[in-house]
Amino acid sequence: AKKSGRDQAKAYTPLMQAEFLAKAQREHDFKKALANKEFVTYYQPLVDLKTERTIGFEALARWEITPGNFIPPDQFVALAEETGNITELTEQLLRLACRDALEWPSHITLSFNISPIQMSDKQLATRIMSILAEVGFPAERLEIEITETALLRDINVARLTLRKLKDEGINIALDDFGTGYSSLSQLCNFPFDKLKIDKSFIDTFQLNGKQEKAILAVLSLASALDVKVVAEGIEHVSQLIRLQELGCDIGQGYLLGKPMPQANLKKTVPWAIQD
Ligand code: C2E
Ligand code: CA
Ligand code: CA
Numbered sequence: 001a002k003k004s005g006r007d008q009a010k011a012y013t014p015l016m017q018a019e020f021l022a023k024a025q026r027e028h029d030f031k032k033a034l035a036n037k038e039f040v041t042y043y044q045p046l047v048d049l050k051t052e053r054t055i056g057f058e059a060l061a062r063w064e065i066t067p068g069n070f071i072p073p074d075q076f077v078a079l080a081e082e083t084g085n086i087t088e089l090t091e092q093l094l095r096l097a098c099r100d101a102l103e104w105p106s107h108i109t110l111s112f113n114i115s116p117i118q119m120s121d122k123q124l125a126t127r128i129m130s131i132l133a134e135v136g137f138p139a140e141r142l143e144i145e146i147t148e149t150a151l152l153r154d155i156n157v158a159r160l161t162l163r164k165l166k167d168e169g170i171n172i173a174l175d176d177f178g179t180g181y182s183s184l185s186q187l188c189n190f191p192f193d194k195l196k197i198d199k200s201f202i203d204t205f206q207l208n209g210k211q212e213k214a215i216l217a218v219l220s221l222a223s224a225l226d227v228k229v230v231a232e233g234i235e236h237v238s239q240l241i242r243l244q245e246l247g248c249d250i251g252q253g254y255l256l257g258k259p260m261p262q263a264n265l266k267k268t269v270p271w272a273i274q275d
């Protein structure tokens with residue numbers, strides 16, 4: 001009975017077959033979309049919480065499979081990683097984002113996400129620099145966002161890559177801060193310019209006094225290390241006001257602006273008038 005049970009577990013059920021085919025289909029669609037350059041980037045404002053002005057935008061990748069129907073970026077970034085196409089996807093997106101950002105006022109920065117797997121790529125800094133050169137986008141206006149897990153994969157390659165990027169004038173932000181393992185040592189050992197407090201802290205911080213104390217501690221640590229702090233996922237005015245009172249430098253979230261296509265930036269964001 002034991003043996004047949006194991007055999008049964010190994011057999012392909014119709015459901016497994018369907019899942020396999022669906023996955024194969026998604027991978028096929030992904031490769032086709034990549035070949036046709038169907039991926040686009042939306043932009044979400046980063047707002048200086050003192051002046052309440054937009055100081056930059058984070059590029060967020062979008063794959064619109066049918067009009068109004070999007071596959072979330074974490075899903076197709078994972079697909080790109082699984083199919084060995086993450087370098088190609090990133091290069092397409094960075095090229096697009098830099099071209100768009102060239103049309104913004106020159107004081108507005110571009111933040112761009114790099115997937116953890118790419119931090120093990122020894123050529124990463126070179127690839128980024130060659131796209132900046134190709135598009136003519138100044139390194140000083142680019143900020144790379146990486147997560148803590150990215151640093152743990154291959155700490156020596158990561159350190160070298162970040163050093164190269166910093167030397168070129170690119171800023172580095174530590175994304176999803178507070179959700180990883182060794183936040184504190186990484187803050188001291190890597191050349192970060194910013195840290196982004198994860199949305200999960202912002203969601204609950206007024207409901208729970210401890211969360212607010214954690215944010216205060218992060219703010220004081222960041223200030224001691226001369227690192228700016230971004231609060232992600234601000235959705236309510238009460239959160240915004242409290243973060244301003246606590247002295248948080250920069251905010252991001254639906255309240256301040258949703259991710260939007262380049263064509264909508266001018267309509268929605270006041271810098272267009274001020275510049
Ligand atoms: P992330 O870098 O932490 O980006 C923040 C996510 O939170 C974005 O989701 C954004 O749309 C969403 N968000 C911003 N403000 C709010 C808010 O007030 N409320 C809520 N509920 N959500 C908010 P999105 O665009 O779906 O991206 C998800 C993740 O996919 C990103 O998380 C990032 O890890 C990854 N990603 C996006 N674009 C790229 C890319 O070009 N390359 C790579 N490697 N990863 C990307
Ligand atoms: Ca990010
Ligand atoms: Ca984040």
Ligand code: CA
Pocket residue numbers: 176
């Ligand atoms: Ca995140």
